[in-house]
Amino acid sequence: MDFKFSKSEEVIQKVAREFAEKEVAPLAEEIDKSGRFPEETFKKMVECGFTGIGVPVEYGGSGGDDIAKVIVVSEIAKKCGATAAILSIHGIFGQTILRFGTEEQKQKYLPLVANGGKKTAFALTEPNAGSDAAAVKTVAVSDGDDYVITGTKCFITGGNLADYVIVFASTDPSKGVKGLSAIVVPKGTPGFSIGKVEHKMGIRASQTAELIFDGCRVPKENLVGKEGQGFKIAMVGLDGARIGVASQALGIAEGALEESVSYMKERVQFGKPIAALQGLQWYISDMATRIECARWMVYRAAYLKVTGQPFTKEAAIAKLNASETASFVANKALQIHGGYGYMQDYPLERMVRDAKITEIYEGTSEIHKVVISRAVLG
Numbered sequence: 001m002d003f004k005f006s007k008s009e010e011v012i013q014k015v016a017r018e019f020a021e022k023e024v025a026p027l028a029e030e031i032d033k034s035g036r037f038p039e040e041t042f043k044k045m046v047e048c049g050f051t052g053i054g055v056p057v058e059y060g061g062s063g064g065d066d067i068a069k070v071i072v073v074s075e076i077a078k079k080c081g082a083t084a085a086i087l088s089i090h091g092i093f094g095q096t097i098l099r100f101g102t103e104e105q106k107q108k109y110l111p112l113v114a115n116g117g118k119k120t121a122f123a124l125t126e127p128n129a130g131s132d133a134a135a136v137k138t139v140a141v142s143d144g145d146d147y148v149i150t151g152t153k154c155f156i157t158g159g160n161l162a163d164y165v166i167v168f169a170s171t172d173p174s175k176g177v178k179g180l181s182a183i184v185v186p187k188g189t190p191g192f193s194i195g196k197v198e199h200k201m202g203i204r205a206s207q208t209a210e211l212i213f214d215g216c217r218v219p220k221e222n223l224v225g226k227e228g229q230g231f232k233i234a235m236v237g238l239d240g241a242r243i244g245v246a247s248q249a250l251g252i253a254e255g256a257l258e259e260s261v262s263y264m265k266e267r268v269q270f271g272k273p274i275a276a277l278q279g280l281q282w283y284i285s286d287m288a289t290r291i292e293c294a295r296w297m298v299y300r301a302a303y304l305k306v307t308g309q310p311f312t313k314e315a316a317i318a319k320l321n322a323s324e325t326a327s328f329v330a331n332k333a334l335q336i337h338g339g340y341g342y343m344q345d346y347p348l349e350r351m352v353r354d355a356k357i358t359e360i361y362e363g364t365s366e367i368h369k370v371v372i373s374r375a376v377l378g
């Protein structure tokens with residue numbers, strides 16, 4: 001058993017940490033307040049090859065694996081939860097094509113979305129199909145060489161900006177969940193339009209949109225995997241994505257702890273730095289303990305995935321634990337900052353808001369408990 005980073009992982013962490021400090025931190029407050037997508041940061045993440053991590057070099061990616069992704073996403077999340085979410089969720093499209101796409105699809109899409117600057121989205125959720133993803137009502141009707149897609153997706157991260165969206169739609173509603181298929185819909189396809197762009201509590205710079213498909217015609221060559229394989233593709237995508245959300249949560253928690261440590265050394269009350277107060281020291285102890293647990297669970301889930309072992313249960317445990325840790329730690333960090341923590345001049349209230357989403361998306365905490373208990377009970 002070896003709990004150390006390799007030399008190359010240490011380099012990745014150093015590069016990601018510098019990037020987060022230099023490129024991500026300075027914009028975090030502004031993009032949270034404005035809700036603006038940070039185009040300039042996305043472009044720089046493309047230039048650094050962060051968007052291509054996990055995609056092999058021969059397909060235009062950066063190589064690397066899920067451990068590298070955890071490192072980069074968590075370093076960025078220390079400074080800005082929204083930017084980390086943008087990077088993490090962008091990767092799901094490429095991973096889905098890599099795992100289930102044809103050779104032709106890999107050659108067509110991966111160079112564009114890995115380090116080619118094209119944006120992506122993963123559209124599963126519908127107004128009446130959230131936790132119950134099998135209740136998807138969007139249909140893709142076969143018509144000659146095309147599918148004609150009709151339905152509405154909601155809460156889709158980056159859906160309003162994406163060049164390519166993987167849409168989950170039923171190609172055979174009579175088969176229920178076994179009729180679901182995954183289909184790539186490019187931006188600008190007639191019949192595909194953007195509905196409401198949400199105003200959110202946190203990760204405000206990551207856009208969240210409603211996508212409307214009204215007789216949207218795409219060629220059958222855009223089908224990913226086989227007809228009827230969509231639910232499996234979605235679940236496999238979410239398994240991997242949960243490690244990504246857990247990494248966002250881990251980073252937010254680590255960032256909130258760092259803020260607290262420096263504040264406690266500076267802030268003086270009763271004639272001494274508040275770091276001398278035992279009540280607050282115990283907060284730090286609780287925060288550090290929970291972060292340590294979360295960190296090893298996230299890296300273990302990533303390790304299992306990288307080494308080709310089953311990781312569904314471990315990814316669910318890591319996501320459940322890291323997201324609840326992020327909310328706990330961010331709240332405690334705000335408390336340690338007193339009234340200043342409640343003000344927007346400090347990043348704590350943003351961290352509390354950004355942490356909350358990690359308990360909800362890519363499956364809520366309650367759904368993770370369903371996944372974990374099923375795996376344990378058999």
Ligand SMILES: Cc1cc2nc3c(=O)[nH]c(=O)nc-3n(C[C@H](O)[C@H](O)[C@H](O)COP(=O)(O)OP(=O)(O)OC[C@H]3O[C@@H](n4cnc5c(N)ncnc54)[C@H](O)[C@@H]3O)c2cc1C
Pocket residue numbers: 089121122123124125129130131132154155156157158200208357360361362363364365366367370
């Ligand atoms: C900011 C944001 C970004 C998102 N990005 C994407 C995206 O890119 N792509 C995408 O497809 N989706 C996305 N989603 C959707 C997200 O995955 C869903 O919101 C989430 O899965 C929960 O579904 P729901 O909101 O419909 O809640 P519901 O399913 O209606 O849940 C309501 C409550 O019931 C609980 N509950 C439901 N079922 C059970 C059960 N069996 N046992 C116990 N409790 C249960 C839930 O935990 C929750 O507390 C995003 C959501 C948000 C908020």
